[in-house]
Amino acid sequence: MGLAKFYSQIRKKETLVKKTLSNCKRIQIKINNYPSTFIRKTRMETSQNLKAFVLGATGAVGRLLVSELLSSPQWSEITVVVRRRLKGWDRLPPNEQKKLKVIMKPTLDVLEDVSQWDLTGYSTIFCCLGSQKKYGEKIFVKVDYTYPLYAANLARHFNVPHYSIVTSERANPKSLAMYFKTKGEVEEALKALEMPHLSIFRPGILLHRMNDMRLKENIIGRLLFVPKNETENVAKALRIEAEIQHKSPSKENVKIYQYKMIDYIANHNQLP
Numbered sequence: 001m002g003l004a005k006f007y008s009q010i011r012k013k014e015t016l017v018k019k020t021l022s023n024c025k026r027i028q029i030k031i032n033n034y035p036s037t038f039i040r041k042t043r044m045e046t047s048q049n050l051k052a053f054v055l056g057a058t059g060a061v062g063r064l065l066v067s068e069l070l071s072s073p074q075w076s077e078i079t080v081v082v083r084r085r086l087k088g089w090d091r092l093p094p095n096e097q098k099k100l101k102v103i104m105k106p107t108l109d110v111l112e113d114v115s116q117w118d119l120t121g122y123s124t125i126f127c128c129l130g131s132q133k134k135y136g137e138k139i140f141v142k143v144d145y146t147y148p149l150y151a152a153n154l155a156r157h158f159n160v161p162h163y164s165i166v167t168s169e170r171a172n173p174k175s176l177a178m179y180f181k182t183k184g185e186v187e188e189a190l191k192a193l194e195m196p197h198l199s200i201f202r203p204g205i206l207l208h209r210m211n212d213m214r215l216k217e218n219i220i221g222r223l224l225f226v227p228k229n230e231t232e233n234v235a236k237a238l239r240i241e242a243e244i245q246h247k248s249p250s251k252e253n254v255k256i257y258q259y260k261m262i263d264y265i266a267n268h269n270q271l272p
Contacts, residue, residue: 048246051077053119053160055108055151056128058082060206061166064235065126070096074243079122081105108143111150119158124242125151127165133179140178145186152193162245164199164238165190169227169259171202197253199241203229204259227259233266240265 052069056062057080069075070092079101089100108129110116119125131143148165155163165186170177173184187200204227237257245255257265264272 048074050075050123050246051121052124052126053122054078054080054126058084058086059128059130060231061234062128064232065128065238068235068239070099072239077101079103108147111147114154114157117154119154119160122160123246124162124164125155125160126238127151137178141182144182148186149189152190155195156193161196162242163195164242166201169202169204191254197245197249200256201238201262202258203234203262206231229259229262233263237262237265240269244271
C-alpha cells in the first residue's frame with residue numbers, strides 16, 4: 001500500500017469518528033433539553049404498582065379518595081367494601097373501571113373474620129369511616145372504633161405495610177364529648193398495634209361535602225377561627241401521603257397530620 005493511500009484511509013476514519021461523536025453530542029443535548037416534567041411523570045408512572053383497600057368509600061372523603069386513586073397512575077387496583085354502589089362508578093372511563101373492585105356487604109361486621117378476606121399484596125388500607133351521633137352511641141362506636149380496629153387486624157394479618165385513617169382535629173381520648181373521645185380512643189388503639197406505618201389525618205370541619213348536607217357544620221364552618229378543610233383536600237392529601245410513604249417511607253411509624261398540614265400536602269404535593 002502506498003504511503004499516500006495509507007494516509008487517505010486514516011483521514012477517512014478520523015472524519016467518521018468526528019461525525020459519530022458529533023451525533024452523540026446532539027443526542028445528549030436533546031436528552032438534556034427534554035421537558036423535565038415529562039421525564040418526572042414517566043418515572044412516576046412506572047415507579048409504583050400500588051393496591052388500595054378503602055373503607056367508607058361512599059362517604060364525604062371516601063368517594064373523593066376513590067376518584068383520586070383511580071386517576072393516579074401509581075395505583076393499579078382499588079378495592080372498596082360498601083353497602084351500596086355509587087352510580088358514578090358505572091360511568092367511569094374503561095381504564096378506571098378495570099382498576100375498581102367493588103365488594104358489596106350488608107354490614108362491615110364481616111371484617112372481623114380474617115378468613116373471609118385475602119389482602120395479600122395490598123399496599124394501603126384507607127379508613128374513611130364515620131357515623132353521626134344522631135344514630136345512637138352504639139352504632140357510632142361500632143363504625144368509628146370497632147370497624148377501624150377490624151381493618152387494622154386485617155392489615156397486620158396480611159402484612160399490609162400502611163394504614164391510613166381519618167379522625168378529627170379535636171380527637172382526644174380524655175374528651176367529655178363522645179365524638180372526640182371515640183376518635184381519640186381509636187387513635188390510641190391503633191398506635192398500640194405498632195403497625196409498620198400508621199398515618200392519622202385530623203381534619204377540621206369538612207367543607208363542601210358531596211354525600212350529605214350538615215347544617216350545623218355548614219354554619220360553624222363559616223366562622224373564621226374554626227379549623228376547617230375542603231373535603232377534596234383531605235382526599236387528595238390521603239392519596240399523596242400514601243404515595244410518598246411507599247416511595248420513601250418515614251422513619252417514624254406513626255405520623256399525625258393536623259388540618260393545616262392536610263392543606264399543605266394537598267396544595268404542595270409534598271409532606272410538610
